[in-house]
Amino acid sequence: MEDQQIVDMYLQRDENALAQTKLKYTIYCRAIALHIVQSPEDADEALNDTWLAAWNSIPPHIPECFKTFLGRLTRNISLNRIRSEKTLKRGAAETRVVFEEVEDWLQSEQNIEQQVSEKALAEEINNFLDSISATERNVFVRRYWYMQSIAEIAEYHSFSESKVKSMLFRIRKKLYAKLEKEHYL
Incomplete structure (x- = not known):
């Protein structure tokens, strides 16, 4: 249907x-x-x-x-x-790990909700995701939206776990820099 x-x-x-x-x-x-x-x-x-x-x-x-x-x-x-x-x-250990990975840029001194609407921030993140490769976007979304484990993402893409970890680190760093440049953090 x-x-x-x-x-x-x-x-x-x-x-x-x-x-x-x-x-x-x-x-x-x-x-x-x-x-x-x-x-x-x-x-x-x-x-x-x-x-x-x-x-x-x-x-x-x-x-x-x-x-x-x-x-x-x-x-x-x-x-x-x-x-x-x-x-x-x-349990929910994997979810806690995901939140720990991004806690640095989620804990800004400024209150994000007071500065910009949630929709504007989501749009900025979507623009960022559009600017990276399809593989990077897929890895990022699998980790931070679907909260898949590093091992699951690595298996799906036939990557090593260390490659997935490195990709995620670089993507988070780029996203943090973009959000900081646009004054979201």
Whole structure:
């Protein structure tokens, strides 16, 4: 079933929309959740929360890209789950490592939210990602959006883990410099 048909079912409040969403996007959304929470049980709970959030969000929100919309819901819900004390005790070690990698440029003396809107910052990061090679962009997104491990990224690209680490270091350095130059940090 096409995404637009599924969205139309949500707009009509047809409960079959949930069944179609689960059928088409469970594997995709579960992979996102599992990379973040590192626990099958928490990933399943995040998925259930994702389906509920989609049901509650459509309408009034009408997503332009349904897959991206669901991926973002899943990611945000999963990140909220790891913030809870219970989940942090169970794992999510990879997620903590990802945050540690970027904490230097996330902890600016200036409050980013007071200086620029979240949308402007996201646009700046997207512009940066457009300016780097497709391989670098893919490695960056796999690490910092999907929160994949270094080993998973290396295996996907047939790179050594040290090459992936070096690429990520250089990309973060370039991004930090760009954000600093544009006065986002």
